[in-house]
Amino acid sequence: MYEYTERIRYTELNEKRELSLTAIINFMQDGCIYEAEDGGVGIDWLKEHHTAWMLTSWHVKIMNRPAFCDHVKIRTWACGFRHFLGLRNFTIRDEKTDELLIAAYSEWAYVNTEKQKPERKVPEEELRVYGVGEPLDMAFERGRITVPETLVAKPPITVTEMHLDTNHHVNNGQYVAMACAQVAGGTGRFTDFRCEVRKQSVLGDVLFPYVAEENGVVTVVLNDAEGNPKLTARFQ
Numbered sequence: 001m002y003e004y005t006e007r008i009r010y011t012e013l014n015e016k017r018e019l020s021l022t023a024i025i026n027f028m029q030d031g032c033i034y035e036a037e038d039g040g041v042g043i044d045w046l047k048e049h050h051t052a053w054m055l056t057s058w059h060v061k062i063m064n065r066p067a068f069c070d071h072v073k074i075r076t077w078a079c080g081f082r083h084f085l086g087l088r089n090f091t092i093r094d095e096k097t098d099e100l101l102i103a104a105y106s107e108w109a110y111v112n113t114e115k116q117k118p119e120r121k122v123p124e125e126e127l128r129v130y131g132v133g134e135p136l137d138m139a140f141e142r143g144r145i146t147v148p149e150t151l152v153a154k155p156p157i158t159v160t161e162m163h164l165d166t167n168h169h170v171n172n173g174q175y176v177a178m179a180c181a182q183v184a185g186g187t188g189r190f191t192d193f194r195c196e197v198r199k200q201s202v203l204g205d206v207l208f209p210y211v212a213e214e215n216g217v218v219t220v221v222l223n224d225a226e227g228n229p230k231l232t233a234r235f236q
Contacts, residue, residue: 002035018065039129071095079135084118105140151210179233
């Protein structure tokens with residue numbers, strides 16, 4: 001298990017002075033990157049071996065959003081490996097009371113960046129660093145997100161340099177921010193978020209958002225020019 005602490009910054013707030021969904025994703029993403037760096041299998045290691053961990057899905061449950069200036073601790077641990085897939089849990093807790101505020105489950109694919117294909121297995125060096133912990137005793141959804149038949153088109157989004165990370169792809173947090181931007185009235189009212197990444201996006205790509213809202217559940221799809229989904233998100 002890896003743990004680090006944060007104080008909620010003004011730049012990480014939503015309109016209600018609470019931690020935004022994008023900031024939640026960034027906190028969790030940073031946690032697993034810190035763990036890899038501290039264990040010697042971080043950015044440089046992956047670059048040398050021409051590999052990367054590519055997110056395929058999130059399921060985030062928000063019990064109580066941290067607010068401005070709150071102190072929190074972020075924990076993350078690998079909870080399983082299946083061939084080229086890594087399974088990972090996250091929690092965000094109040095640093096003083098240890099109250100569980102946010103919990104999440106995620107899946108990541110170990111990819112060869114030269115071939116743009118999954119590796120057959122994760123190197124032993126990385127498996128030793130991450131280990132395998134017990135999964136959270138919570139129900140998380142897996143598999144495809146159901147998309148309503150009727151969707152409303154929104155203005156297209158062009159990928160710029162500000163969206164990219166060291167893999168030269170749209171960063172996970174930026175993908176989530178794009179989806180959040182399609183939700184009328186903001187995402188602060190939602191306590192459950194699912195996201196699946198079907199395909200990475202690079203500089204100059206144009207994404208075509210589509211949105212549906214049914215019974216308080218908002219679904220956002222970001223398609224490519226051919227109408228194939230690159231990202232599907234659900235807020236409820």
